[in-house]
Amino acid sequence: MTKSVFIDGAVGTTGLEIADRLSGRSEFEQIILTEEKRKDAAARREALNEADFVILCLPDDAAKEAVAMIANDRTRVIDASTAHRVDPHWAYGFPEFKKGQHERIAAARFVSNPGCYPTGFLGLVAPLVAAGLIPSDWPYTVNAVSGYSGGGKALIERFEGEGADIGFRTYGLDLSHKHVPEMQLHAGLSLAPIFSPAVVKAFRGMMVEVPLPISVMPGSDSPDEMRGLLMEHYAGSPVVKVHAEMAPSELLILNSQEPSDRLDLYVMGSPKGDQVRLMAMLDNLGKGASGAAVQNLNIMAGLDEVSGLRL
Ligand SMILES: NC(=O)C1=CN([C@@H]2O[C@H](COP(=O)(O)OP(=O)(O)OC[C@H]3O[C@@H](n4cnc5c(N)ncnc54)[C@H](OP(=O)(O)O)[C@@H]3O)[C@@H](O)[C@H]2O)C=CC1
Numbered sequence: 001m002t003k004s005v006f007i008d009g010a011v012g013t014t015g016l017e018i019a020d021r022l023s024g025r026s027e028f029e030q031i032i033l034t035e036e037k038r039k040d041a042a043a044r045r046e047a048l049n050e051a052d053f054v055i056l057c058l059p060d061d062a063a064k065e066a067v068a069m070i071a072n073d074r075t076r077v078i079d080a081s082t083a084h085r086v087d088p089h090w091a092y093g094f095p096e097f098k099k100g101q102h103e104r105i106a107a108a109r110f111v112s113n114p115g116c117y118p119t120g121f122l123g124l125v126a127p128l129v130a131a132g133l134i135p136s137d138w139p140y141t142v143n144a145v146s147g148y149s150g151g152g153k154a155l156i157e158r159f160e161g162e163g164a165d166i167g168f169r170t171y172g173l174d175l176s177h178k179h180v181p182e183m184q185l186h187a188g189l190s191l192a193p194i195f196s197p198a199v200v201k202a203f204r205g206m207m208v209e210v211p212l213p214i215s216v217m218p219g220s221d222s223p224d225e226m227r228g229l230l231m232e233h234y235a236g237s238p239v240v241k242v243h244a245e246m247a248p249s250e251l252l253i254l255n256s257q258e259p260s261d262r263l264d265l266y267v268m269g270s271p272k273g274d275q276v277r278l279m280a281m282l283d284n285l286g287k288g289a290s291g292a293a294v295q296n297l298n299i300m301a302g303l304d305e306v307s308g309l310r311l
C-alpha cells in the first residue's frame with residue numbers, strides 16, 4: 001500500500017535531495033506544501049498529522065517544534081537535524097554501525113538521522129571499540145573535511161554567492177561542535193573526542209580521519225586486525241565498503257563529485273605497524289544526510305533498504 005511522506009523543509013538542501021531520491025517511487029506519495037504555505041504553522045501541522053512518515057529537514061529548533069505539533073500516535077518521524085541524536089527515546093538512524101540497530105530502526109516510531117561527520121567517525125571507531133581492538137577511554141582526534149553543501153543554504157551562499165572567495169575554512173575552534181556529544185555517546189567513549197572540522201571549495205563530499213598512535217594506546221591491535229574486524233562487521237552491507245588495500249596513494253574529493261549514498265572505510269597502517277590512519281569517505285548529502293534518511297525510511301516501511309539509493 002502507498003505510504004504518504006511529508007518532508008518538512010522540502011526546499012532546503014537536504015530536503016530537495018530526499019525528494020529527488022523518492023521521485024518515481026510508487027511505494028510513496030509525497031505531501032507537498034506550496035511556497036506560500038511551506039512555513040505556515042497550520043498547514044505544516046495538518047501535513048505533519050496526515051502523513052504516515054514525516055522527514056524533518058529543518059534547523060534544530062524548527063525540528064523540535066514540528067515534533068511537538070504531531071498530535072497523533074501513528075505518524076512516524078525521521079529527523080535529519082541534530083535535535084534528537086542523543087535522546088534515548090529516539091532510535092539512532094545508522095543501521096550498520098552496531099548489531100541490532102537495523103531492527104531497532106525498523107521498529108521505531110522516532111528515528112534520528114546521524115550527523116554527517118559522526119557517520120564517518122562512528123562507522124570507523126564504534127565497531128573497533130565494541131570489539132575491544134581500541135580503547136574506550138582514549139582521547140580520540142577527529143580531523144574532517146566537508147563539501148560546502150554540508151552547511152546548507154547559508155554556507156552555499158558563502159561559497160557561491162557574489163564575491164565569494166573562500167578556498168578552505170576550518171571551524172569548530174571553540175571545541176564545542178554540536179556533533180561531539182553524538183560521537184562520544186554512540187562510540188561508547190569515556191572522553192570526548194577532539195574534533196577538527198573544515199570545509200573545502202567542493203559542493204559535496206567528505207573525509208573523516210581518526211589518527212591512532214597505536215604503539216602508545218593500551219590494548220590496541222594491529223592495523224590488519226582492525227581492517228579484518230571492520231570487513232567482518234560490514235560483510236554483505238550494500239552501503240558500507242571496507243577497502244582491502246593498505247595504502248591507496250591518495251583519496252580525493254572532486255569538484256564534480258556525483259551524489260553517493262555509500263560509506264567507504266580505510267585502515268592505513270605505517271610500515272612498522274605502530275601508527276594507523278582510519279579514514280572514511282562519504283557524501284555529506286548522501287550517507288551523511290539524504291541517503292541515510294531514505295535508507296531509514298525504507299527500513300521503517302519494511303522495503304528493500306537500498307531502494308532509491310545511489311550506490
Ligand atoms: N546539508 C547537509 O549536508 C546536512 C544537513 N543536515 C541537517 O539537515 C537539516 C536541514 O539542513 P539543510 O538542508 O542543509 O539546510 P538548508 O538551510 O539548506 O534548508 C533548511 C530548510 O528549512 C526551512 N525552514 C527553516 N525554518 C523553517 C520552519 N520553521 N518551517 C518550515 N521550514 C523551515 C528553510 O527555509 P528557507 O528556504 O526559507 O530558508 C530551508 O528551506 C539541518 O538540521 C541540518 O543540520 C544533516 C546532515 C548533513
Ligand SMILES: CC(=O)N[C@@H](CCC(=O)OP(=O)(O)O)C(=O)O
Pocket residue numbers: 080081082114115116117146147148149150151152155178179197198199288
Ligand atoms: C560543513 C558544515 O557546516 N557542516 C555542518 C554539519 C552538517 C550536519 O551533519 O548537520 P547537522 O548535524 O546539523 O544535521 C556543521 O558543521 O555544522
